[in-house]
Amino acid sequence: MASWRFSITSPTLLLLFSLLVVEAHTSRKLISNKEQEDQNTSHLLKDGEFEDPSMYMFLNFNDLKLGAKLLVYFNKNELRTLPPLLTRQEADLIPFTKSKLDFLLNHFSISKESPQGKAMKKTLVRCNYKEIEGEYKFCGTSLESMLDLAKKTIASNADIKVMTTKVIAQNTTSYALHNYTFVETPKELVGIKIMPYPYVVYYCHGHKSGARVFEVSLVTDDGRQRVVGPAVCHMNTSMWNADHVAFKVLKIEPRSAPVCHFFPLDNIVWLAN
Structure with a gap:
């Protein structure tokens, strides 16, 4: 990634690079805990459990109670290595569509078969996925466009509250x-x-309906680390892909029960009071 970044001069490609960062993070590549952080926590895992720590963000609805103990991984991207936010004026200078992929690759001298080229294609494809019933989604190409969507989907005159996951x-x-x-x-x-x-x-x-949001507070076994932040429960998963990783992690029949999850530290949840 670093060898690619130094040749970038256009802020628009920086957006694509930020998308690639997310794609690389959410592709669920199997990594060991030692690679993720210089310590070995494999003793926490039982036989047959996932080696990728980022899998441990899901929980059952019935786990949301005082005293419940869960194996959780609160990951955090190194934001200092990510591209800056774009303005609408900068982002609108370049098309953001899969049909223009060849143009983008040629413009920035990126090979279609390179890891960067493949990641760009994957990002553009993902942003064109069809919404499932009850879902709304949007790939914003600027801070302004993202804020516009927040106002449109929540309410233009709403008292908006922002929640994030915090580690103390x-x-x-x-x-x-x-x-x-x-x-x-x-x-x-x-x-x-x-x-x-x-x-x-x-x-x-x-999601337009069927979601419940909770404010949670958790502490590690040694009492040295406390996490406070949001957790969301999707109460209706009947339209989800049957192969969704959450069903595997929670060991439940696909589409049979609610699925809850925590948020990484650099995610934001917008709320309307």
Whole structure:
């Protein structure tokens, strides 16, 4: 990635690069905990469990209670290495569509078969996925376009609240896989719509109904690290892909039950009071 970045001069390609960062992160490449952080937490895993720590963000609805203990991984991208946010004026100078992929690759001298070229194609394809019933999504190419969507989907005159996941740690913060315990009863936030978007990619999505949002507080076994932030529960998963990783992680029949999940540290959830 670094060898590619130094040749970039256009801010528009920086957006595509930010999309590639997200694609690389969410492709669920199997990595060891030692690669993710310089410590070995494999002793927390049981036989048959996933080696990718980022799998451990899902939970069952019934787990949302005081005293429940879960294996969770709160990951965090290194934002200093990501491209800056774009203005609408900058982003609108270049097309953002799969039909223009050859133009984009040629313009920035990127080979179609290179990892960067393949990642660009994957990003553009993902942004054109058909919405499932009850879902809305949008790939914003600028900060302004993302904010416009927030106002449109939540309410233009709404009192908007922003929630993120925060880690409060003694000494050094650890983003490794940990056992966490709910130290407070999760507080449900009622009468809201949600629109989380990850990283600087502006991959925005939400659900028109059937979602419940909670404010949670968890602490590690050693008491040195506390996490507070949002958790969302999708109460109706009947339209989800039967191969969705959440069903595998939670060991439940596809589309049979609600699926809840925590958010990485650099995600944002927009709420309307």
